[in-house]
Amino acid sequence: MASEDVKLLGGWPSPYVLRTRIALNLKSVAYEFLEEKFGTKSELLLKMNPVYKKIPVLVHNGKPISESLITVQYIDEVWTSGPAILPADPYDRATARFWATYVDDKFFPNMRGIAGAKEEEAKKAAVGQVFEGLALLENAFQSSSKGKKFFGGDSIGYLDIALGCFLGWIRVTELFAGITLLDATKFPGLAKWADDFCADSAVKDVMPPTDKLAEFAKMLFSAAK
Amino acid sequence: MASEDVKLLGGWPSPYVLRTRIALNLKSVAYEFLEEKFGTKSELLLKMNPVYKKIPVLVHNGKPISESLITVQYIDEVWTSGPAILPADPYDRATARFWATYVDDKFFPNMRGIAGAKEEEAKKAAVGQVFEGLALLENAFQSSSKGKKFFGGDSIGYLDIALGCFLGWIRVTELFAGITLLDATKFPGLAKWADDFCADSAVKDVMPPTDKLAEFAKMLFSAAK
Numbered sequence: 001m002a003s004e005d006v007k008l009l010g011g012w013p014s015p016y017v018l019r020t021r022i023a024l025n026l027k028s029v030a031y032e033f034l035e036e037k038f039g040t041k042s043e044l045l046l047k048m049n050p051v052y053k054k055i056p057v058l059v060h061n062g063k064p065i066s067e068s069l070i071t072v073q074y075i076d077e078v079w080t081s082g083p084a085i086l087p088a089d090p091y092d093r094a095t096a097r098f099w100a101t102y103v104d105d106k107f108f109p110n111m112r113g114i115a116g117a118k119e120e121e122a123k124k125a126a127v128g129q130v131f132e133g134l135a136l137l138e139n140a141f142q143s144s145s146k147g148k149k150f151f152g153g154d155s156i157g158y159l160d161i162a163l164g165c166f167l168g169w170i171r172v173t174e175l176f177a178g179i180t181l182l183d184a185t186k187f188p189g190l191a192k193w194a195d196d197f198c199a200d201s202a203v204k205d206v207m208p209p210t211d212k213l214a215e216f217a218k219m220l221f222s223a224a225k
Numbered sequence: 226m227a228s229e230d231v232k233l234l235g236g237w238p239s240p241y242v243l244r245t246r247i248a249l250n251l252k253s254v255a256y257e258f259l260e261e262k263f264g265t266k267s268e269l270l271l272k273m274n275p276v277y278k279k280i281p282v283l284v285h286n287g288k289p290i291s292e293s294l295i296t297v298q299y300i301d302e303v304w305t306s307g308p309a310i311l312p313a314d315p316y317d318r319a320t321a322r323f324w325a326t327y328v329d330d331k332f333f334p335n336m337r338g339i340a341g342a343k344e345e346e347a348k349k350a351a352v353g354q355v356f357e358g359l360a361l362l363e364n365a366f367q368s369s370s371k372g373k374k375f376f377g378g379d380s381i382g383y384l385d386i387a388l389g390c391f392l393g394w395i396r397v398t399e400l401f402a403g404i405t406l407l408d409a410t411k412f413p414g415l416a417k418w419a420d421d422f423c424a425d426s427a428v429k430d431v432m433p434p435t436d437k438l439a440e441f442a443k444m445l446f447s448a449a450k
Contacts, residue, residue: 051327051361063316070322077315090302091288097295102276136276 006031007059009045011038012208013216015108015165016068017056022161023075025202027082031058069100072161086158092144093158096151099140100162107133108166114177115217127179134187137163141189149196156200164197171210172217231256232284234270236263237433238441240333240390241293242281247386248300250427252307256283294325297386311383317369318383321376324365325387332358333391339402340442352404359412362388366414374421381425389422396435397442 008024008031010017024031036042036055048057048064058065058074065071076085087093110133113126144151144159151159174181184191198207208216233249233256235242249256261267261280273282273289283290283299290296301310312318335358338351369376369384376384399406409416423432433441 060316065316065319065323067323067326070319070326073322074315074319077318090299091285091290093302094290094295094299097298098290098292101292101295 004029005059005061007034008032009034009036009042009048009057009059010055011036013038013213014055015169018165018168018206018208019068019161020056020058020071020075021206022156022165022202023072023085025206026085026156027075027079029075029079029082068165069104069162072158076158083155084157085152085161087152095140095144096157096159096162099137099144099151099159102133102136103159103163103166107137107163108169111166111170111173111181114173114179115221123177127177127181130181131186134181134190138187138190141193145189145193150193156197156202160193160197164194164203167194167198168208168210168213170194172213175210175214176217229254230284230286232259233257234259234261234267234273234282234284235280236261238263238438239280240394243390243393243431243433244293244386245281245283245296245300246431247381247390247427248297248310250431251310251381252300252304254300254304254307293390294329294387297383301383308380309382310377310386312377320365320369321382321384321387324362324369324376324384327358327361328384328388328391332362332388333394336391336395336398336406339398339404340446348402352402352406355406356411359406359415363412363415366418370414370418375418381422381427385418385422389419389428392419392423393433393435393438395419397438400435400439401442 006024006029008017008020010020010033012035021033034042034044036045041053045055045057046053048059049066052066054066056066056068056071058071060074060078065074072085087096107130110126110129114123114130117123117126140159141151145153148154150156151163156164170181182191182194197203231249231254233242233245235245235258237260246258259267259269261270266278270280270282271278273284274291277291279291281291281293281296283296285299285303290299297310312321332355335351335354339348339355342348342351365384366376370378373379375381376388381389395406407416407419422428
């Protein structure tokens with residue numbers, strides 16, 4: 001595919017950008033990574049995503065695609081020669097989409113609530129909500145993976161990407177809050193899944209190291225004060 | 226398909242339920258409509274959607290599917306003999322998904338802001354945001370429909386359903402706020418599209434009449450006071 005022109009407007013700490021990078025890696029698509037400088041918006045970004053002005057934006061042969069879960073589906077539908085990202089069965093697809101939406105609408109906002117909590121009570125409540133979410137996701141993992149390594153079976157799929165992109169930020173949250181979220185005794189499936197996900201060849205070179213993310217998070221917090 | 230068992234847990238005023246009804250109609254799928262009593266949650270609903278406890282839930286051969294846009298995609302993928310709801314081209318699919326997400330995340334919350342505004346200033350600001358959204362959607366309509374009746378071309382597609390389900394509530398908002406949102410001089414494409422959408426055989430029998438919705442809205446507002 002010599003004529004393919006694939007650019008990704010992104011930033012290394014963004015979990016949403018990470019989704020698109022993992023999807024492109026799974027499909028062995030070469031792309032140019034155009035790093036947006038933190039706190040600024042390039043002219044190209046404003047032109048390519050005028051509605052939200054947010055990364056990631058995938059620019060494929062000059063045409064922009066944005067919103068990370070939509071972009072992952074686009075990548076799956078365009079590069080069909082690589083491994084499938086969405087399950088083949090419509091019910092399994094709906095289930096993967098359901099939990100991916102849950103991750104974005106509930107799980108990650110709750111997790112951000114831990115870092116954002118100003119008082120001990122609020123922090124406890126947020127941690128409780130995250131544990132409830134992890135229990136739901138552990139169940140979803142047990143029924144989706146059917147004893148295999150990933151939600152998607154033998155290889156990384158849609159829900160693996162949707163949830164796995166947050167693993168770096170989960171580690172940072174654990175570090176700062178002094179808690180263990182992905183507790184192997186409470187969530188044995190997810191704890192092992194997290195290790196397998198981060199070790200995968202499509203993930204390991206693009207998953208930000210926890211210490212680098214932690215430095216970035218400190219910078220974010222001090223800027224917010 | 227004599228063995229198909231299709232039930233829909235819903236309620237007539239819900240735009241999200243309407244999405245699934247229109248999708249089922251487009252595919253000529255017969256289904257049993259199980260109306261949830263407003264303000265209560267049936268045992269079946271709690272069992273079928275334990276995470277959100279919300280309608281609509283499609284129950285297909287005993288298996289639940291929830292979240293309206295996910296359900297519409299499921300219907301499209303299962304009943305492939307009917308007209309396609311999602312576009313065939315991956316880029317067109319991504320574009321339809323992008324605007325459908327915009328409708329849910331921005332457009333409809335802004336529209337609700339008109340009804341929820343307590344002061345004239347706040348109402349003006351909300352109306353301004355809705356007009357901005359309609360301008361974006363008018364552009365999207367012009368480029369997606371390519372001179373045809375619907376976003377999806379000659380027949381109703383994904384984005385038609387995603388936006389069209391709100392037409393009843395747009396009319397009610399216009400009525401209560403004494404304004405015209407779908408102004409044919411400002412948004413000629415959308416104004417005609419709205420008429421074509423409501424007149425379609427998959428829509429006209431399930432779109433709630435504006436006066437009935439207005440009565441329901443009055444009841445909601447007086448209950449909220």
